[in-house]
Amino acid sequence: MPVLTxxxxxxxxxxxxxxxxxxxxxxxxxxxxxxxxxxxxxxSGGSGVxxxxxxxxxxxxxxWYAVVDGTIDSAVKLADDIKGxxxxxVVGLGGGKIIDVAKYAAARVGLPMVAVATNLSxxxxxxxxxxxxxxxxxxxYGVPTPIAMxxxxxxxxxxxxxxxxxxxxxxxxxxxxxxxxxxxHRLTGEAVDGLAAAMARTAGESVLRHxxxxxxxxxxxxxxxxxVLSGIAMSISGDSRPSSGxxxxxxxxxxxxxxxRSALHGEQVGIGAAFAMHLRGATDQSALFARVLRxxxxxxxxxxxxxxxxxxxxxxEYAPQTRPGRFxxxxxxxxxxxxxxxxxxxxxKTIRS
Numbered sequence: 059m060p061v062l063t064x065x066x067x068x069x070x071x072x073x074x075x076x077x078x079x080x081x082x083x084x085x086x087x088x089x090x091x092x093x094x095x096x097x098x099x100x101x102s103g104g105s106g107v108x109x110x111x112x113x114x115x116x117x118x119x120x121x122w123y124a125v126v127d128g129t130i131d132s133a134v135k136l137a138d139d140i141k142g143x144x145x146x147x148v149v150g151l152g153g154g155k156i157i158d159v160a161k162y163a164a165a166r167v168g169l170p171m172v173a174v175a176t177n178l179s180x181x182x183x184x185x186x187x188x189x190x191x192x193x194x195x196x197x198x199y200g201v202p203t204p205i206a207m208x209x210x211x212x213x214x215x216x217x218x219x220x221x222x223x224x225x226x227x228x229x230x231x232x233x234x235x236x237x238x239x240x241x242x243h244r245l246t247g248e249a250v251d252g253l254a255a256a257m258a259r260t261a262g263e264s265v266l267r268h269x270x271x272x273x274x275x276x277x278x279x280x281x282x283x284x285x286v287l288s289g290i291a292m293s294i295s296g297d298s299r300p301s302s303g304x305x306x307x308x309x310x311x312x313x314x315x316x317x318x319r320s321a322l323h324g325e326q327v328g329i330g331a332a333f334a335m336h337l338r339g340a341t342d343q344s345a346l347f348a349r350v351l352r353x354x355x356x357x358x359x360x361x362x363x364x365x366x367x368x369x370x371x372x373x374x375e376y377a378p379q380t381r382p383g384r385f386x387x388x389x390x391x392x393x394x395x396x397x398x399x400x401x402x403x404x405x406x407k408t409i410r411s
Contacts, residue, residue, distance in 0.1 A: 066253075067293040069184065072207045074282045076275065079109075079174060079210035082149075083116045091170060091206060092146035095119040098169075099149040100136055100160040105176060106152055109213075113151075120149075128155030130162075130190040130197065137166035145169060147205065153177045153221070154323075158188040161201040170205040177217040178225035178281055180323050181301055183207070184289030195314050203293045209282045211275055219355070220322065222272040222281070226354045227328025229284045230347060231305040232262035232291075234331035237338060238303030238386035246385050251300075257291040258300035266350055303386045304337070305330035310380035311373040312365070321363035328356050329363070333374070336405040338387045348409040358409055371398045 071089050073081075086092040097120040101110055110122055123139055125132050136159055140148065148167075150160025151174045164171035165188075175183045182189060184207050188199045214222065236259050242248040261284035270277030291300040298306075308330035312320045320326065328351050335344035348358040357363050360370035375395050378388050393401065 066290065067186065067203045068290045069204055069207045069286075072286055074207075074209045074211070074279055074286075076211045078208050079113070079213055080116075082113065082174065082208060085206065085208065086147070086172065089206060091172065094146060096144065096146050097121070097149050097172075098123060098136075098140040098143065098145045098147075099151055100125050100156055100163070102152045102156050105217075106156070109151055109176070121145075125152075125156050125159050128158055128189075128191055130192045130199075133159045133162035133188065133190055134166070136160070136163035140169075141167050147172050149174060150204075151176065153217075154180050154182045154189075157183055157204075158190055161204065162188040162190060162199055165201040171202065172206040172208070173204040174208045174210075175282075176210075176213050177221035178209075178214055178278070178285060179221040180225060180228040181285045181288035181292075183209075184286045185298070185301075186289070186293045186296075187298060195317070196310075198298070203289065207286055211278050211282075214278055214282075215273070219272050222278070223354050223356050224322040224324025224328075225281055225285055226265055226272070227324035227326075227331075227351060227356050228301075229265045229281065229288060230262050230350065231303075231324075231327040231331035232258040232288060232301050233266065233343075234305045234334045234347075235299070235301050235303035236262075237335070237340070239299055241338070241387060241390060242385040245390065248385065251295045254291040254295035254300045257287050257294070261285070261287040261291070266346070272354060299384075302381075303384075304334040304377065304388045307377035307380050307384070307386060307388060308333070308374055311377040314380065315373055315376060316365070316369065319364060321357070325357055325363055329358060329360060332358055332409070333402070333405055334387055336408065337391060337393075337401055341408055344405065345409055359406060367399070367402060370402060371395055374398045374402075 147170045148164035149172045150157035186203045243250045288301045305327045309326035332347040
């Protein structure tokens with residue numbers, strides 16, 4: 059009987075610790091990613107400047123590239139700038155936008171990519187997807203998973219706490235996304251990858267049930283691990299299904315209908331997840347989501363991120379159009395605007411009680 063197995067695309071090293079960034083050069087050399095230190099490092103024009111000053115002495119052979127925004131144009135420009143320069147790897151040093159740009163550019167020129175996250179706002183830090191703004195709004199582009207993942211807890215703590223909170227919302231939404239995936243399996247026959255679902259659900263539950271707060275090293279480690287696991291789950295499934303359901307459709311609708319007004323991704327999907335759980339009749343779990351989100355200082359109602367009830371209803375009604383072909387509780391119920399308004403009224407009463 060042959061032994062059947064599969065290879066899981068994942069980073070060769072994940073370093074989540076205090077001071078992890080200080081040993082970046084040693085880690086890359088030890089893992090044979092870059093013994094020469096010949097790296098293309100993408101940074102932002104903001105916090106990236108201070109980090110460059112800190113790392114430049116220990117990475118003397120690296121070249122530094124400032125990334126102005128998270129657009130497809132910036133990603134293509136970065137790829138063009140580093141093409142043919144004989145680098146060992148591309149390093150994305152910053153938040154989600156910088157890492158997504160670096161992932162896309164590295165894929166375009168055929169180089170491995172190292173993600174060095176400076177905040178924990180969403181699970182894109184280790185995912186096989188780059189979310190980039192384009193002429194039509196925002197697009198998802200398939201890319202290889204980072205070859206190495208570095209998260210320095212000291213640096214994470216220096217970021218605005220709002221970014222950590224947003225990561226909490228994004229990870230917790232996995233639980234709602236898995237419920238949508240399982241619903242689709244029951245009603246449409248869509249295959250569920252059990253390993254990917256298990257990893258994404260475990261990531262969500264680890265944060266949902268953790269008693270710590272955003273200033274605790276232990277909690278930040280668990281949150282970091284959960285974000286990495288979410289990214290690996292998406293690599294296993296080959297798409298964003300393990301971490302993206304009705305919660306993300308609602309968030310994408312906010313982005314598309316109200317450009318320039320949307321809140322952080324994790325804030326929006328947290329609200330979307332709590333409301334989606336309410337829609338599927340899991341009122342106790344919806345209330346638990348709301349309590350945990352509130353406990354971490356996250357919004358649970360659209361008005362808390364600047365949207366009226368009418369705007370929220372419009373976003374939920376539009377949400378299925380953001381992911382054609384994806385089946386979630388929204389596609390299943392196919393609610394009218396009036397029905398969404400009634401459901402939201404019940405949701406708001408439940409979580410306020």
